[in-house]
Amino acid sequence: MLEQLVKEIRAGGTLETRVLATHLSTSPRLVQAMLEHLQRAGVIRSYVNCGEGCQGCGLSEACNTQRHSTVPLWQSEPLD
């Protein structure tokens, strides 16, 4: 399952956890757990917010991890 997720990530593009869960025949929560695992393993990294770049941005709240409209983001690390 994790191997399949890594394959999807390495294929590139923009992926969404619910769509990934459908592809892997599992739940979005398990996909999130696996993404966190891959983050700890250094395969992907997450973005909590955009730092000072958010100042003045109308959508900055979307990156605030404390709110229900949080949009967690991860990005794959470049392959060696």
Added chain:
Amino acid sequence: MNDCHTTTVATRPFFIRQNMPLIALAGQPNVGKSTLFNLLTGLNQHVGNWPGKTVERRDGTCSVDGHQYGVVDLPGTYSLTANSPEEIIAREFVLREEPDVVVAVVNAANLERSLYLVAELIALPSPLVVALNMMDVATQEGIHVEPEVLQAALGVPVVPMTATRSTGARELICVVQETLDAHSAGAPHLPEIRADHRQVLAEIAQHIAGHVPQPYPAAWVALKLLEGDVEITRTMKTALSPDKWEAAHAVLRQHDDALLAIASGRYEWIGRMVRAAVVQPKIGQVSLTKQLDEWAAHPFWGLVILAGILGLVFWLTFTVGSPVQNWLATRIVGGLSNLAGQLLENTTFWLKGLIVNGVLGGAGAVITFVPIMVIFFAAFGLLEDLGYMARAAYVMDNLMHLMGLHGKSFLPLFLGFGCNVPAIMGTRVIDSKQSRLLTTLIAPLVPCTARMAVVAFLAPAFFGPRALIVSWGLVLFSLMILVLSGSVLNKVIFKGQRSAFIMEMPLYHLPNTRTIGVLVWQRSLSFLKKAGTNILAMSVVIWALSVLPGGDLNHSYLVQFGKFIEPVGRWMGFDWRLTVALITSFPAKENAIATLGVIFGNSPNAGLVQTLTSTFSTATGLSFLVTTMLFIPCMATVAVIRQETNSWGWTLLNIALFLVISITAGAGVYHLALAIGL
């Protein structure tokens, strides 16, 4: 839990081992492990450091029904791989000290995350009991966990509890005692790895057989070698003879993908456990989100819906916002201008001009934007709170991929709808310098709120009832130019680089009116602050240039400058006034309106909108709107481009690119509009 307290002072584990059964509490961070430890041991605990480490060590004692137990709080760990000092300490303790029972504390509200450590602990020799903690949180989130079913699926005892409410701890210790009495680790159901890797695992086990140092179990060591565990690899390299090590290492080298295969097996095991024991939350909300996303996140229909929503926002703006804006312009700002003109009749010409034409004509015109901005802010706030904005960005990115654009430009695009400044900052997420520069170049093509507000203000002036369709078309046109520019640049420089961007879209939910209200208030206040400072200053400068040196507009510096650059404006059908308005939008996009306000002045009978309607043709209006949408980014954005690229060359190239795009598009649209008789 008072029953759990003894009168003895806490001692080191080796001492506890001599007198009473030892319980090790293991778990991931933030699952309530320390709360449980405190509940069990009360004041009978000792805090220090693990030998040779700066990691905190806590141990203590507790007693229940006359039985005494030593309790050790292991460091919080996600797994038993040697990724961190905490993980090494936890696994070395479990393997070397051989606690009589290991209690794995898991979060009932997120078993998917918590069970990975259980998947590792369950394979070790010490008997395992699972403390299903945070049951209250699970209930609050609508997650129903069935402990009996989980127990049957895991093959080890499971005890539901809520440590923060002191419930379940006594039952946990009772189950620990039953496990101790049984003198058995039970019949746990272990995770499996893929068949081809099982063969490899057996091969490695064969190579290391008879050489595994105590107290490590041989099967566990073979698995950790296959996982590429650094510590175990080092240990076995020392323990094996060079020939044996070379043979084992040769097998490992051929299967360096085994780490994923093993972890994958564990996640499949977790999936089975969760499917068996957990009823997922808020089925209605999840299935509603799923159903809505079949359309909203669809590669084609998602774009149609996005276009429809944008159209709806503009319709609201023109139906509700524009009449209020017109009223403010004619009755309030126009009325104030009239009143100020009368009051200042006998003062100096410059004071009257400054107040009536500079302040009220310029900044006053921009303040009439407020109803339009409020509608924009409320609409985007509503969509954001509803959970739709993430879908908008997702479907846009799908389109960009179809056009060959790089996926990493997603985040800048997402931010750009609000403001181009954070959009440029957002390009920091891109690793490759070339990709970052290219995304920086095209990100300002996403129409920001300020540009959309200018369009919302001017479109009714030039197009009357057709303003809605024109505004909608302008936004789509702008995005189309972005896609085309990006496609060309991507083919030239990205050269097929691929990486992934993974996002988690929030569930749809009913918007919170207070949240939206606060958001609209804060953003409107911020807009008014901008109108009262930067835009006001620019209005005064424009007014000063319009009256200097002799007090006559026709011979002013502004007109001289406008006439000088007018030939370029003519390509797009502009006279000197529109050309100057366009150029003054560089400091802030809203200045285009302020400048037109200063140049045309205010009248109590006709606001700026009406004046523009009677002055310019439809073709000129359309060309002006297109050019404004695509014109060079505002000064703040350009400053950020300079900061992020650290190059004047790239900054000037960006300005040049937008000048070429906007002038070409404006001129093209103008001549096309004339050709079709507009």
